[in-house]
Amino acid sequence: MSVTISIQDLVKKYGDATVIPELSLEIKKGEFFTLLGPSGCGKTTLLRMIAGFNSIEGGTIKFNEKTINNVEPGKRNIGMVFQNYAIFPHLSVTGNIAFGLQNRKLAKPDIAAKVEDILKVVQIEQYKDRMPKNLSGGQQQRVALARAIVIRPDVLLMDEPLSNLDAKLRVDMRNAIKELQRDVGITTVYVTHDQEEAMAVSDRIAVMKSGVIQHLGTPQEIYQRPANLFVATFIGRTNVLEAALTSNQGTRMLRFGEGGYQEPVDGLRIPDEDENKPLLAVKVSIRPEEFVISEDGTGIQAKIVHSVFLGQMTHYFVSLESGQSVEITQESTTARPLEPNQIIHLKVKKDKINIYDARGETNYTGSGRP
Amino acid sequence: MIQARKRFDVWTNLSLIIFVFYILFLALPLFTMLFKSFYDGNTGELSLAYFTKFFSKPYYLNALWNSMKVTVCVTLLAALIATPLAYIMSTVKIKGSSAIQILILISSMSAPFIGAYSWILLLGRNGVITRFFKDTLGIAMPDIYGFTGILLVLTLQMVPLIFMYVSGALKNVDQSLMEAAESMGYKGFAKMRKVLLPLITPTLLAGGLLVFMRSLADFGTPMLIGEGYKTVPVLIFTEFISEVGGDDGFAAAISVIVVLFATAVFLLQKFVANRKSYTMSALNPIEAKKKKGIGNIAAHVVIYLYTLLALMPQLYVMYTSFQKTSGRIFVPGYSLDSYRQAFDNIGDVITNTFMLAITAIVIIILLAVLIAYVTVRRRNALTNTLDTFTMFPYIVPGSILGIALLVTFNDKPLILSGTAAIMVIAFVIRRLPYTIRSSAAILHQISGGIEEAAISLGASQMKTFFKITLPMMLAGVVSGAILSWVTIITELSTSIILYTGGTRTMTVAIYTEVVRGNYGVAAALSSILTAITVVSLLIFLRMTGKKEFTL
Numbered sequence: 068m069s070v071t072i073s074i075q076d077l078v079k080k081y082g083d084a085t086v087i088p089e090l091s092l093e094i095k096k097g098e099f100f101t102l103l104g105p106s107g108c109g110k111t112t113l114l115r116m117i118a119g120f121n122s123i124e125g126g127t128i129k130f131n132e133k134t135i136n137n138v139e140p141g142k143r144n145i146g147m148v149f150q151n152y153a154i155f156p157h158l159s160v161t162g163n164i165a166f167g168l169q170n171r172k173l174a175k176p177d178i179a180a181k182v183e184d185i186l187k188v189v190q191i192e193q194y195k196d197r198m199p200k201n202l203s204g205g206q207q208q209r210v211a212l213a214r215a216i217v218i219r220p221d222v223l224l225m226d227e228p229l230s231n232l233d234a235k236l237r238v239d240m241r242n243a244i245k246e247l248q249r250d251v252g253i254t255t256v257y258v259t260h261d262q263e264e265a266m267a268v269s270d271r272i273a274v275m276k277s278g279v280i281q282h283l284g285t286p287q288e289i290y291q292r293p294a295n296l297f298v299a300t301f302i303g304r305t306n307v308l309e310a311a312l313t314s315n316q317g318t319r320m321l322r323f324g325e326g327g328y329q330e331p332v333d334g335l336r337i338p339d340e341d342e343n344k345p346l347l348a349v350k351v352s353i354r355p356e357e358f359v360i361s362e363d364g365t366g367i368q369a370k371i372v373h374s375v376f377l378g379q380m381t382h383y384f385v386s387l388e389s390g391q392s393v394e395i396t397q398e399s400t401t402a403r404p405l406e407p408n409q410i411i412h413l414k415v416k417k418d419k420i421n422i423y424d425a426r427g428e429t430n431y432t433g434s435g436r437p
Numbered sequence: 438m439i440q441a442r443k444r445f446d447v448w449t450n451l452s453l454i455i456f457v458f459y460i461l462f463l464a465l466p467l468f469t470m471l472f473k474s475f476y477d478g479n480t481g482e483l484s485l486a487y488f489t490k491f492f493s494k495p496y497y498l499n500a501l502w503n504s505m506k507v508t509v510c511v512t513l514l515a516a517l518i519a520t521p522l523a524y525i526m527s528t529v530k531i532k533g534s535s536a537i538q539i540l541i542l543i544s545s546m547s548a549p550f551i552g553a554y555s556w557i558l559l560l561g562r563n564g565v566i567t568r569f570f571k572d573t574l575g576i577a578m579p580d581i582y583g584f585t586g587i588l589l590v591l592t593l594q595m596v597p598l599i600f601m602y603v604s605g606a607l608k609n610v611d612q613s614l615m616e617a618a619e620s621m622g623y624k625g626f627a628k629m630r631k632v633l634l635p636l637i638t639p640t641l642l643a644g645g646l647l648v649f650m651r652s653l654a655d656f657g658t659p660m661l662i663g664e665g666y667k668t669v670p671v672l673i674f675t676e677f678i679s680e681v682g683g684d685d686g687f688a689a690a691i692s693v694i695v696v697l698f699a700t701a702v703f704l705l706q707k708f709v710a711n712r713k714s715y716t717m718s719a720l721n722p723i724e725a726k727k728k729k730g731i732g733n734i735a736a737h738v739v740i741y742l743y744t745l746l747a748l749m750p751q752l753y754v755m756y757t758s759f760q761k762t763s764g765r766i767f768v769p770g771y772s773l774d775s776y777r778q779a780f781d782n783i784g785d786v787i788t789n790t791f792m793l794a795i796t797a798i799v800i801i802i803l804l805a806v807l808i809a810y811v812t813v814r815r816r817n818a819l820t821n822t823l824d825t826f827t828m829f830p831y832i833v834p835g836s837i838l839g840i841a842l843l844v845t846f847n848d849k850p851l852i853l854s855g856t857a858a859i860m861v862i863a864f865v866i867r868r869l870p871y872t873i874r875s876s877a878a879i880l881h882q883i884s885g886g887i888e889e890a891a892i893s894l895g896a897s898q899m900k901t902f903f904k905i906t907l908p909m910m911l912a913g914v915v916s917g918a919i920l921s922w923v924t925i926i927t928e929l930s931t932s933i934i935l936y937t938g939g940t941r942t943m944t945v946a947i948y949t950e951v952v953r954g955n956y957g958v959a960a961a962l963s964s965i966l967t968a969i970t971v972v973s974l975l976i977f978l979r980m981t982g983k984k985e986f987t988l
Contacts (some may be wrong), residue, residue, distance in 0.1 A: 120616050141622035153613035156715035157635040166631075167621030200715055218621060 069254045070130040070221045071096045072117065078125030079112055079278070086112050087278035089126065094256060095271075099248050101257045103265040104275035105301065110258045111226055113275075117256060118224050119143055130221055141170075146215030146253070148225040152207050154199045160186075160210050161195045167218040185217040188247065205236045212244065216251060223248070223255040229264060241268050262302050266290065274298050291419070296427030299352040306355070306393045312337075312347040312422070312431075321351065321422065324389070328366045330417045335431040341424075349431070352421045355382065355396040359414045366412035369393065374404040385411070447898055452811045452819050455804060459826040462862050466841035467696075467833070473844055474690035487690030497672065501694070504653060504669040507584070511591045511652040512645050518592070519599035520641065522743055524633075526600075527607040529736040530725045537744050538604075539978065544747040545597030546970055548927040548944055550657025551963050553590045554951045555750030556581065557662060558757065586662035591655060593747060595648040602644035606637045611719040639714045646706045647831075653699060654834030656930040657948060669695050670836050670930065677840055677934070685844050692837040699832040751967055758960035765954050775957035779965070782958070786946040787965065793857060793942060794925045797864035801872050801921050804865065806907065806914055809876035814885065830867045839863060839934030855937045863931045868924050872917035879913025880906075912980065919977040923970050 072094040079087040087109045094100045102110035115121040117128060119140035127134050135143055146167075155163050161182055168178045186192045189209040199207060208228065215223060228244070229237045245268045248255050259265050265272050266286040274282045274289060274297075282294035293299035296307060313320045313329075322329040341347055369385040372392070380396045381404050387393055395413065405411065422431045477484045491497045526534060559566050560581040570576045579585065610633065618632045656670040663671065669691060677688035728736060761770040780787075808827060811820045830838070842863055846853035853859040883906065891901040929944040936945050943966050950959035 118616075118620060120619075139624065140616070140619045141624060143620075145620055147617065147620045149613040149617060151611060151613060151720045153611060153617040155614060155617075155632060155636075157638075157713070166618070170622040170627075198715070214617075214621075 069097045069252055072222065072254060072256070073129040074117075074126070075129070076126035077113070077116065077123065077128065079109070079116060079121065080124040085278070087116075090278065090280060091126075092273065092280065092283070094254060097252045097254055099245065099255045099257065099268055099270045101259060101265045101269040101272045102275055103259055103262060103272050106260060108275040109278035110260075110275050112278075114224055114226055114256055114258045117222070118145055118147055144218075144221045146218055146220035146223045148211045148215050148223070148228045150227040150230060152211040152228075152231075154202075154207050154210055154214075156199050158199075159195070160191065160197050160199070160202070163199070163210055164214045164217050167214060171218070181217055185213045188216075188250075189213045189243075204232050205240060208232065208240055209243075212247070216247070216253065220253060223253045225255065225257045227259055228257075229259070230261070237264065238267075244268060266302075274301060276301075292430065292433060293352070293421060294430055296350060296352060296423050299421060299423075304355055304394065305352045306395075307427075308351045308353060308387075308391070308393075310349050310351045310422075312349050314343075314345050321349075321417070323351075323367050328412075328414070330415065332417055332422070334433060335422065336433065337431055338429070348425045350423045350425060350427050351415075352423065353415050354419070355394045356380075357416045357419045358393075358395040359416060360395075360397065361412045361414045364412055366414040369411055369413055371405045371407050371409045371411065373407055376404060385413075448811055448815050449819075451807050452815070452823065455808060455811075456819060456823055456826075458804070459823065462842070463826060463829055463866055466838070466845040467829075469845040470689045470837075470841040471693055473686050474693045476686060487687050488694075490687065491690060491694065497691070500667045500669050500672040503584075503666060504695075507587050507591065507659070507668055508649055508652045510588055511595055512649045514588070514592045515595040515599050515648050516641055516645055518743075519596045519644075520603050520637070522596070522740065523600050523603035523607060524629075525736045525740060526725070527604060527723055528725060529733065530727045531737060531740050534725070534740075537740060539974075540744055540748055541597045541600060542978075543971055543974055544744075544751065545594070545601070546923050546927065546974060547594075547751055547967060548657065548929055548947075549590060549594045549655055550661055550929055550944075550948060550951075551754060551966075552594055552750040553586070553658040553661040554947075554956075554959065555754045556586065556590055558956070559749070559753055560586075582662055582664040583666040584663075587659050587666065587668070590658050590662060591652050593750075594658075595652060596743075597747065598648055598651075599641070599644040602640050602647075603637055606640035608722050609719050610636050610723055612721040612723050615723065635713075636715075639710055642706055642710045642713070646703065646710075649702060649706075650699060650831055650834075653695070654836070654930060656834075656836050656933065661948075661951060670834060673836055673840065674933070685840075688840055689844065692840060695837060696833055699834070703832050751963075754960050755964045755967065757956065758964040760957065760960075762957035765956065767956065775961035776965075779958050779961040783941070783946050783962075786941050786943050786962070789939075789941055790926055790943045793860050793864065793940065794922060796857075797861045797868070797925055798918055798922050800861065800865050801869050802914060802918050805869055805872035805876050805917065805921075806910065808869075808873050809880050809910070810902070810906070812873075813877050813880045814888075827870055827873055830870055835863075835867060835928065835930035836934055838867060839931040843934060854935075855940075857940050860932065860935050860940050860942075863935055864925045864928065867928070867931060868921040871920040871924065872914065875913045875917030875920070876910055879910050883909050916977055916980055919973055919980070923973050923977075926966065926969060926973075 072092075074090060074092040074094075077087060077090045077092075078085065090113065102113060104110045112121055116123055119135070119138065123136050127136055129135065130143070155166065158166065164182045164185060165178050168181060173181075182195075183192075186195055189212055191206055191209045191213070194202060194206055199210070202210065211228070215225075225244075229240055232240060241264055248268075257265075257268060266289075269286055271283065271285055272289055273280045276297055282289055282298040284292075284294075289298065289302055293302060299305050300307065308323060310321055310323050312332075312335075313322055318331050319333065319335060320329045321332045337347070367387060369387050372384045372386055374384070375382040376399065379399060381399045383395045383397065383405060385393050385395060393413075420432070423429060424431065474487055475483045475485070477486055525531070526538075531537065556564075558564055560578060561567065562582075564578075564581075567578045567581075570578050581589065614632060614636070615628065618628045623631060654670060656674060659666060659668040659671050660674070673688050673691050673695070676684055676691065727733075757767060758775050759771050759773070760767045760775075761772045762768065762774055808823060812824045812827075833841075842859055843854050846859060853862070887909075888901050888906055891905045892898070896904065926942075927944060928942075929948060932942050932945050933948065936942065943962055947959050947962045947966070950956075950962065
């Protein structure tokens with residue numbers, strides 16, 4: 068059944084343009100693995116190379132020990148769910164789901180039984196004789212899913228399967244997909260540009276940009292310890308502040324602005340050549356919830372611009388002395404939200420924030436290697 | 438809501454006027470024809486005599502059988518040839534494919550009988566190719582006259598229609614459907630049979646219907662190349678025009694039979710097509726990819742050969758138009774004599790054609806815009822009936838409409854026979870659908886809210902229509918009108934019934950010159966007609982930015 072997918076030094080070129088330069092990756096057996104990135108990052112290209120619809124210009128893809136570079140898509144034993152579902156409009160729900168089985172020379176009763184089973188699993192039994200045009204988006208999605216898994220594929224590939232659904236249905240379906248994948252245990256490669264969706268379904272996520280994996284890790288690692296500033300800004304919301312690391316009698320301090328607010332920080336991993344510099348310019352990624360409004364008048368001075376009450380949390384848009392705009396969130400209280408033009412002082416939750424080198428390429432704050 | 442408005446307004450009045458037009462010039466003639474077919478001129482009583490006559494004589498039944506044979510064979514053959522061609526063009530990158538698509542479009546828009554006459558020049562008893570094979574290679578070519586010739590000419594004429602339909606359908610097939618089939622292990626022929634073919638079946642049925650109706654109605658081709666092989670349109674024509682006292686009643690009876698047959702086929706097609714229709718829109722359409730090796734060469738050869746074959750009749754006619762003639766025979770050397778003769782002797786046919794066609798097209802544009810508007814925006818019983826009326830030209834062959842008009846307006850109170858008016862009316866009725874179709878299509882894309890906005894700002898209904906809706910519809914109207922225009926100037930089967938000395942058109946002149954064996958003049962006129970057609974189509978392509986269209 069399920070397989071391990073090993074990708075070694077994979078290269079994809081369109082003409083002279085290299086879309087994916089030497090990418091290596093191992094997707095574990097039974098894992099729900101997501102390729103996440105902005106459009107044009109190469110995630111769909113990579114998925115289609117695994118499926119066999121895109122040619123491979125270099126490197127290898129293996130299912131377990133078997134190199135599949137030159138195996139036709141139909142012989143790779145994959146199930147694929149397409150972005151627009153690719154439901155055959157001329158076949159009924161049953162016809163669509165049975166399509167892959169019919170090619171496998173199974174006896175008719177076997178096919179019927181398998182289709183019946185899968186209809187139950189994806190909960191569309193009552194629609195089995197309908198034509199696709201009479202199905203809603205969510206129902207079509209379920210047919211596409213059923214059609215892909217009924218053939219018991221080694222690998223399930225999904226290309227932005229939820230992007231055509233409305234917001235509420237998207238949440239329902241992603242839970243259904245996750246649950247189904249856990250029950251069936253198929254190695255799954257999932258492509259999306261929606262980071263919340265990726266977090267919700269994945270065991271591991273590879274964040275991609277320009278054909279290169281920026282960060283590979285669990286949803287928690289990726290959110291809390293993004294490998295670089297790109298990942299930090301792509302996943303969730305964050306504020307990037309310029310700051311400096313100073314050394315004062317062996318303690319390292321993170322200082323915002325000349326002679327401004329500073330916090331002691333430890334456990335940083337700084338490259339040797341920068342280790343002993345007295346002053347090191349850095350970029351700090353601070354998520355809105357990693358700010359604390361200080362009660363004692365110390366911290367970074369900021370002025371409230373406006374506030375948005377969203378129930379559980381209240382968002383404040385503030386402007387710092389430097390003129391930079393920053394977004395912060397605070398748990399809502401029964402008191403009135405802070406008024407515009409009010410001056411506040413901000414501190415940071417120093418265990419949560421991430422400190423990067425000046426180019427935003429290396430995270431000094433501990434783990435989180437690509 | 439505009440649709441919910443109950444009170445009579447200016448649109449209701451306009452719908453009524455158009456409705457009366459259709460009753461007078463379509464419903465009344467068809468009813469008159471139906472009546473004539475049952476009316477015995479000698480006894481003055483209703484009888485089935487004409488029908489008994491038709492079904493009791495093998496001579497007549499044979500013509501019906503011939504027509505069916507030709508029509509079915511042409512439809513099947515055209516689909517069989519056109520589908521692979523369209524598939525190749527859609528999946529393989531062919532060098533010069535845009536040019537080829539335009540050439541194929543042009544070849545489809547010429548009058549079929551010009552093809553027939555050109556093939557006679559090429560493959561006929563005295564044809565250049567026949568002579569070449571006989572004299573140089575000593576091989577006797579098969580006889581081109583009769584069934585074979587009709588089949589050859591009509592099939593070549595109809596292939597482009599299905600080709601364009603199928604190409605359009607293939608553009609709506611999403612690449613991921615093919616990939617889904619591949620991922621489940623289907624490839625090559627199995628993939629096509631199980632997925633691609635069912636997806637384009639509705640389109641094949643639609644294109645097939647069009648081809649079926651056109652081949653059934655075609656009169657010029659069997660007349661020229663059929664020789665003894667009589668089809669129904671030829672039979673109707675000879676019965677009606679017959680110099681020894683044509684028989685209106687009998688021609689009417691045959692027409693009724695043909696229309697009933699055509700209606701049956703039409704309804705059957707609708708029934709089948711409705712059960713198989715699905716809407717598709719492709720997120721990632723199938724793309725033409727660069728192929729390598731033998732497959733690439735084969736694809737190019739097939740496409741180029743076909744294009745050459747499709748264009749050959751027109752090219753050869755054009756070539757002969759520059760040949761020197763002596764009397765009616767071509768002699769070695771080149772000259773413009775044929776053109777000189779064409780302008781000298783029958784130059785007025787060109788003026789006639791333009792006068793009639795321009796008058797018709799003006800009326801067509803006016804009516805089409807109004808009909809499109811009322812049938813799309815004001816749906817009610819009246820406009821629905823109007824919508825049905827506009828479908829009639831699909832099932833009523835041109836020569837039959839001509840006869841129906843003639844037998845109806847041959848007498849008081851309204852005598853129109855022999856006038857330019859009757860020609861214009863026939864052109865309008867027959868060629869309106871193209872413009873209506875494209876105007877309605879564009880109107881569907883314009884939100885009704887825009888009109889409501891104009892009305893809410895105080896504009897009257899008429900002002901809203903002329904200042905807001907019409908300008909937005911214009912592109913669609915014009916592209917449809919160009920198709921109507923091209924099909925009017927290449928029209929033969931109605932004109933040949935309705936024309937008189939003063940209203941002779943170019944197609945009629947070409948036809949009569951061919952029949953008289955005056956090939957030089959015919960070639961010159963054909964070339965002029967082709968040139969006008971090509972220019973019109975190029976304007977069409979320029980305006981729509983499309984490389985294909987559906988009829």
